[in-house]
Amino acid sequence: MKYLRPSLLLFLTFSFFASAQQSYNSSAQFKVNKTKSIVGSTAASNTHQTLLTVIQATDLENLLDEAGPFTVFAPSDVAFENISGKPLDYLLDPSNKEELKKLLTYHIVAGKLSASKILKAMSRGGGQAAFTTVQGDEIVATMKGLDIILRDSHGNTATIIVADSNQSNGVIHEIDNVILPNTKI
Numbered sequence: 001m002k003y004l005r006p007s008l009l010l011f012l013t014f015s016f017f018a019s020a021q022q023s024y025n026s027s028a029q030f031k032v033n034k035t036k037s038i039v040g041s042t043a044a045s046n047t048h049q050t051l052l053t054v055i056q057a058t059d060l061e062n063l064l065d066e067a068g069p070f071t072v073f074a075p076s077d078v079a080f081e082n083i084s085g086k087p088l089d090y091l092l093d094p095s096n097k098e099e100l101k102k103l104l105t106y107h108i109v110a111g112k113l114s115a116s117k118i119l120k121a122m123s124r125g126g127g128q129a130a131f132t133t134v135q136g137d138e139i140v141a142t143m144k145g146l147d148i149i150l151r152d153s154h155g156n157t158a159t160i161i162v163a164d165s166n167q168s169n170g171v172i173h174e175i176d177n178v179i180l181p182n183t184k185i
Contacts, residue, residue, distance in 0.1 A: 037169050038072055039065040048174075050080040050088070057092055058101040068169030069112040073139075073150060073158065075178045083178045084156065105135035106152070106181040112171050115163040118148055137182045152179040 036044070039061055042052045051074055055061050064070065080088055091100040109131050118141050121129035130138045140151045148160045158177035165172040 036167055037065045038068070038070060038167050038172060041165065041167050041172065042074070047076045047078075048074060050077045051075060053092065054080075054100060054104050057094075058097060058104050060101070060104060064108075064169070066169065069110075070134075070170035071109040071111060071113040072170065072172045073107045073109075073160070073175045073179070074172050075107065075158070075175055079158070079175065079177050085180060102135050102181050102183055103178070106133045106137060106139070106179060107175075108134040109139075110134060114171060115148065115160070115173070119143075122148075133181070135181050139179060150175060150179055153182040154180055156180055 039052070039055060042048050042055065042064075045052075055064055064072070086096075086099070090096060091103065113131065118129065118131075121131075122141055122143065128140055128142045130140050132138050137153060142149050142151065144159075148163070150158045150160070156177065156179055158175035158179050160173045161176050162174035165174070
């Protein structure tokens with residue numbers, strides 16, 4: 001019985017990586033590139049141009065280009081199209097820069113959280129783990145089948161659809177939805 005929990009974690013880890021690898025191979029998202037920064041890989045991605053625009057609009061380009069390590073939960077362009085709350089055009093208006101910055105920094109955690117580290121934290125936390133974002137609010141990670149699900153304070157969820165895109169200054173996990181901080185956006 002004492003080996004059941006580590007065995008389950010090992011099984012889930014390998015199953016998750018096999019699923020993520022299959023998703024990664026069939027799409028043109030972020031590529032593992034330990035010589036490029038998070039910003040460099042975002043700029044090279046053909047499905048994350050909205051994220052790049054948000055990074056540039058919030059003046060976080062230099063930080064995410066050089067400093068680190070960071071974990072970025074990166075919504076795709078399609079995820080940004082389906083954002084709940086205020087429309088992206090409103091948030092991209094220069095007079096709303098602080099709101100946009102809160103939104104972006106809610107998708108960033110200081111340090112490098114690989115999928116296996118997230119799974120280990122969930123194992124220690126009885127099936128869930130909370131991570132404090134650079135913005136200051138928490139996101140909660142849980143499992144649904146073989147997927148890691150992130151939940152914001154409003155109950156919105158996002159699934160990690162491509163995991164562990166390692167970069168020179170951290171790691172990127174692509175998510176299928178935009179998650180919202182506790183503050184009004």
